[in-house]
Amino acid sequence: MASTHLLRFRSFSRSARHLLLLSTVRSLPPPPAPPIPTVHSILPTKPSPFNPFIDHFSSSPPPPDFTSRSPSDLYNDLRSLSNPPSKRSPDDYESLLDVLRAFSKSAWAADQSLAVYIPASFFPTAAHRFRNFLISRSDDMLDRHLLSLGPSDQAVRFLFPLFVEFCLDHFPDEIAKFKLHVKSADLTRPHTWFPFARAMRRRIVYHCGPTNSGKTFNALQRFMKAGKGVYCSPLRLLAMEVFDRVNSHGVYCSLHTGQEKKDVPFANHVACTVEMVSTDVMYDVAVIDEIQMMVDPARGHAWTRALLGLKADEIHLCGDPSVLGAVRRICRETGDELVETHYERFKPLVVEAKTLMGDLRNVRSGDCVVAFSRREIFEVKLAIERFTGHRCCVIYGALPPETRRQQATLFNEPNNEYDVLVASDAVGMGLNLNIRRIVFYSLSKYNGDRVVPVDPSQVKQIAGRAGRRGSRYPDGLTTTFEANDLQYLISCLQEPFDEVKQVGLFPFFEHIELFAGQYPNSTFVGLLDKFRENCKLDGSYFLCQHDHVRKVARMLEKVQGLSLQDRFNFCFAPVNIRDPKSMSHLLRFASRYSEDLPVNVSVGVPRRSARNDTELLELETRHQVLSVYMWLSHHFNEEIFPHKQQATEMAANIAGLLGESLKSVKWKPMSRVQKAKNDEEEENGTMERRRPAPVALEGYERASSRLTNKTGYTRTRSLIMAFRKIKNEQSTQKDAPVAV
Numbered sequence: 232m233a234s235t236h237l238l239r240f241r242s243f244s245r246s247a248r249h250l251l252l253l254s255t256v257r258s259l260p261p262p263p264a265p266p267i268p269t270v271h272s273i274l275p276t277k278p279s280p281f282n283p284f285i286d287h288f289s290s291s292p293p294p295p296d297f298t299s300r301s302p303s304d305l306y307n308d309l310r311s312l313s314n315p316p317s318k319r320s321p322d323d324y325e326s327l328l329d330v331l332r333a334f335s336k337s338a339w340a341a342d343q344s345l346a347v348y349i350p351a352s353f354f355p356t357a358a359h360r361f362r363n364f365l366i367s368r369s370d371d372m373l374d375r376h377l378l379s380l381g382p383s384d385q386a387v388r389f390l391f392p393l394f395v396e397f398c399l400d401h402f403p404d405e406i407a408k409f410k411l412h413v414k415s416a417d418l419t420r421p422h423t424w425f426p427f428a429r430a431m432r433r434r435i436v437y438h439c440g441p442t443n444s445g446k447t448f449n450a451l452q453r454f455m456k457a458g459k460g461v462y463c464s465p466l467r468l469l470a471m472e473v474f475d476r477v478n479s480h481g482v483y484c485s486l487h488t489g490q491e492k493k494d495v496p497f498a499n500h501v502a503c504t505v506e507m508v509s510t511d512v513m514y515d516v517a518v519i520d521e522i523q524m525m526v527d528p529a530r531g532h533a534w535t536r537a538l539l540g541l542k543a544d545e546i547h548l549c550g551d552p553s554v555l556g557a558v559r560r561i562c563r564e565t566g567d568e569l570v571e572t573h574y575e576r577f578k579p580l581v582v583e584a585k586t587l588m589g590d591l592r593n594v595r596s597g598d599c600v601v602a603f604s605r606r607e608i609f610e611v612k613l614a615i616e617r618f619t620g621h622r623c624c625v626i627y628g629a630l631p632p633e634t635r636r637q638q639a640t641l642f643n644e645p646n647n648e649y650d651v652l653v654a655s656d657a658v659g660m661g662l663n664l665n666i667r668r669i670v671f672y673s674l675s676k677y678n679g680d681r682v683v684p685v686d687p688s689q690v691k692q693i694a695g696r697a698g699r700r701g702s703r704y705p706d707g708l709t710t711t712f713e714a715n716d717l718q719y720l721i722s723c724l725q726e727p728f729d730e731v732k733q734v735g736l737f738p739f740f741e742h743i744e745l746f747a748g749q750y751p752n753s754t755f756v757g758l759l760d761k762f763r764e765n766c767k768l769d770g771s772y773f774l775c776q777h778d779h780v781r782k783v784a785r786m787l788e789k790v791q792g793l794s795l796q797d798r799f800n801f802c803f804a805p806v807n808i809r810d811p812k813s814m815s816h817l818l819r820f821a822s823r824y825s826e827d828l829p830v831n832v833s834v835g836v837p838r839r840s841a842r843n844d845t846e847l848l849e850l851e852t853r854h855q856v857l858s859v860y861m862w863l864s865h866h867f868n869e870e871i872f873p874h875k876q877q878a879t880e881m882a883a884n885i886a887g888l889l890g891e892s893l894k895s896v897k898w899k900p901m902s903r904v905q906k907a908k909n910d911e912e913e914e915n916g917t918m919e920r921r922r923p924a925p926v927a928l929e930g931y932e933r934a935s936s937r938l939t940n941k942t943g944y945t946r947t948r949s950l951i952m953a954f955r956k957i958k959n960e961q962s963t964q965k966d967a968p969v970a971v
């Protein structure tokens with residue numbers, strides 16, 4: 232098992248040995264020093280003038296050799312006071328204390344103690360008691376030995392086995408309790424969680440290659456020919472696309488996502504989002520698309536679960552090479568057969584060395600401008616529409632899949648004026664769009680904490696949207712808005728795929744339930760935190776982030792009467808945790824549910840499309856709330872969430888209104904934080920009547936000459952730049968394209 236470390240235990244008592252043999256410790260650093268040295272090997276042959284401990288003994292008899300004594304014998308002697316305790320001088324007493332203090336502070340000893348089920352939180356107490364024990368019982372010989380070692384790594388290593396004996400003797404209850412915790416938070420060997428799948432020898436086919444190389448196409452061919460098949464998608468939108476495509480080929484296929492269940496009569500095939508795939512149903516063929524998402528910090532566990540747990544004779548994985556090594560290792564563990572199929576791009580992606588040079592007037596038909604915030608997306612759309620003859624569709628994460636799809640269709644159709652797409656990274660996965668060129672408006676983005684460069688694998692994925700086979704533009708181009716970013720783009724595209732070592736994992740409800748037995752009085756958030764602290768993983772997996780789950784769990788703490796399982800399930804509802812309105816609706820849904828009362832939707836559909844950004848954000852929020860309601864009605868009792876049909880229809884209407892609104896956007900974008908502030912002011916009656924009228928572009932130019940987003944990240948790029956004459960910069964650029 233990788234990244235685990237067993238202690239040297241040769242001379243431990245039987246019980247300690249037994250514990251150590253059984254236990255492995257999470258991510259312990261290797262011990263920093265060589266094996267326990269003998270006293271003779273530590274002592275210099277001559278007394279050193281710089282070492283007070285050595286000086287002290289320079290005139291004393293040589294220190295005793297403890298290497299031949301087992302720690303258990305030594306401990307038993309101390310325990311039974313076989314020899315009288317040392318009568319030490321005050322200086323020796325202080326020096327001995329220094330040695331024992333060094334032990335208490337040793338991170339190595341604290342880490343190693345986990346192997347004998349002494350938790351880090353208990354180590355200081357145990358070490359303190361051990362210190363008192365030794366001070367009161369150490370005899371002359373042991374004193375001399377410890378003083379000769381001094382407060383050193385050697386002393387820590389010498390003392391550690393004695394400490395283990397002491398803990399086994401003095402803290403059996405604490406050890407037994409912690410052992411139970413660790414056992415119930417044991418996430419090692421996740422392949423054993425699916426005994427039925429383990430009883431099968433599955434055939435795993437890895438379609439491995441870059442974007443636009445036909446991976447999904449080929450996997451779907453196999454899927455459609457199967458008697459019974461499941462396609463697992465990273466996005467609702469992609470699941471819908473496959474659902475449509477497969478049905479249009481005459482293969483009946485159902486659609487299952489968190490929000491909707493379209494059961495097609497007689498269908499033996501299903502397209503679903505990866506989180507929704509059943510590991511109970513038996514399939515002939517399963518497809519898991521975008522398998523490299525196993526390393527996603529938040530959602531990776533869903534791909535891992537699908538790969539480990541699917542009961543299918545044949546499983547097709549589509550993805551880049553970054554997780555090939557991890558899949559090989561998993562197949563070795565599961566005993567499945569692995570077949571690797573490698574792909575090349577249909578046509579190379581070409582980097583245009585001539586960037587847009589900071590001028591959006593250089594946008595051309597078929598371009599997709601990629602920006603990493605909603606605000607920038609609208610700024611770019613406005614500028615392009617105002618100063619060029621192009622019209623823009625937009626795609627970003629907060630838009631419902633139906634609206635994204637409608638925008639994609641509008642852009643894909645050749646016979647309309649919408650020939651430019653402005654999109655966020657939401658455009659990056661699997662979608663087939665008629666994009667000729669991807670233009671990165673920037674190559675940095677806010678990660679929730681600070682602004683960071685966009686990950687090279689994501690850059691590759693997004694750039695791969697250009698020039699799809701079968702599209703109007705089979706030759707793909709990519710470039711940047713600003714010349715300064717070009718080199719980073721080229722280096723991202725040329726960089727080989729990183730091989731990942733760990734894939735995501737998250738406990739099932741059963742793990743949390745078992746663990747909860749140890750903490751009957753803990754809140755759910757407390758349980759989650761303790762689980763994270765105690766859980767044991769082997770080195771091939773990481774525990775997925777649970778910030779989202781935690782935030783919802785904290786909010787729901789005030790709701791009484793929810794069972795542990797209810798809380799666990801509510802926490803996975805797809806709510807936007809940064810939108811206070813959506814969160815308060817979820818709180819209301821949970822409160823009604825806890826009282827066993829039918830839950831109303833309580834969201835209306837406006838009569839018309841949005842006339843300003845506040846109304847647009849409001850539409851996004853309403854759709855979000857409806858989406859959460861639909862999700863809850865699928866995951867909980869439908870009698871408590873009886874208005875699924877109504878919510879579905881309302882969501883479809885709002886998606887339509889959003890589409891309409893996007894066609895006529897002519898206003899300055901507002902951040903969701905600003906909107907929340909305005910809502911609050913409005914509720915408190917403190918806001919003056921400031922209905923945002925469509926902003927005149929002259930004013931807009933002034934307003935955006937220095938853009939500061941909510942992260943405090945100031946960008947001097949503005950719409951004004953779109954009109955800057957930077958011909959001299961243009962003339963210095965080379966125009967030769969670079970194929971990558």
Ligand SMILES: Nc1ncnc2c1ncn2[C@@H]1O[C@H](COP(=O)(O)OP(=O)(O)OP(=O)(O)O)[C@@H](O)[C@H]1O
Nearest residue numbers: 441442443444445446447448449661663699700701
């Ligand atoms: N053999 C084929 N015949 C016709 N069209 C194909 C063939 N293979 C792929 N295509 C088309 O090429 C485009 C890209 O293929 P596909 O979506 O399978 O690529 P991919 O490797 O999965 O890309 P990504 O990594 O971006 O998901 C699609 O429009 C697909 O329909």
Ligand SMILES: [Mg+2]
Nearest residue numbers: 446447549661
């Ligand atoms: Mg694909």
